[in-house]
Amino acid sequence: MVDILHRIGVENSSPDKVYDALTTLDGLSGWWASDTKGSAEVGGVIEFRFAPGGFDMEVLELQPAERVVWRVVDGPAEWVGTTVNWEIKQEDDFTIVLFGHVGWKEPCEFMHHCSTKWAIFLMSLKALLETGTGNPEPRDVQISNWH
């Protein structure tokens, strides 16, 4: 099992605001997939749709202002069964986000791509919270020949 791990800090925000951006359809569509639907409650499934396909995430855990856990229930074969974890905490003027997309079976080339792409989307989350405008797909930064 191999994991994608990241850390960003959002300036002049708060754990509550970061949590909202990770747990509401409005927040999620502002930084990841513009086309985000479904149920964001525990036990619900959030449907993220991108030009080349999409991901369905079951919401496993919601601890307000602290922790969010999703399990991938549909999407690319490499993603299904993996888990996405978000930990939120405050350090001085920064709200820190510790991100993990864990449980990949293999360190395949697609995993390399997704690791970089997650970093870009985390910077979009940071921009959304700091400036009011994120860069969700389809206006996300293109990192390669893969979308």
Add this chain to the structure above:
Amino acid sequence: MVDILHRIGVENSSPDKVYDALTTLDGLSGWWASDTKGSAEVGGVIEFRFAPGGFDMEVLELQPAERVVWRVVDGPAEWVGTTVNWEIKQEDDFTIVLFGHVGWKEPCEFMHHCSTKWAIFLMSLKALLETGTGNPEPRDVQISNWH
């Protein structure tokens, strides 16, 4: 052992140009640390210096236009003994870079930070090759309260 993995694609470049950006002091200082000195030959040590400190990389392997391997011989305790691997290949109009910073002892918070930071510097490498201008430290993108 845990690994940081990334993948980018550089448009309208070539494996030779990417290899040069990874194996010359001029190239390296254009996208990672402006303050880069030392010997970039096999067996040499490249000294990358940043505001908060630096990394010394022994060059283990150089396969022109294909593969570069460094071992961290000095720097933060978490980095020493880890390995940085670069694989280069061409796919259509994109030169693909597969990056690995492998052999971390623990998935510590600093590793999360370095994973995101590597993604940002890989985008700087891509920008350098595509536009002629990268964003090496100190004009790199700040991702959090940590430099």
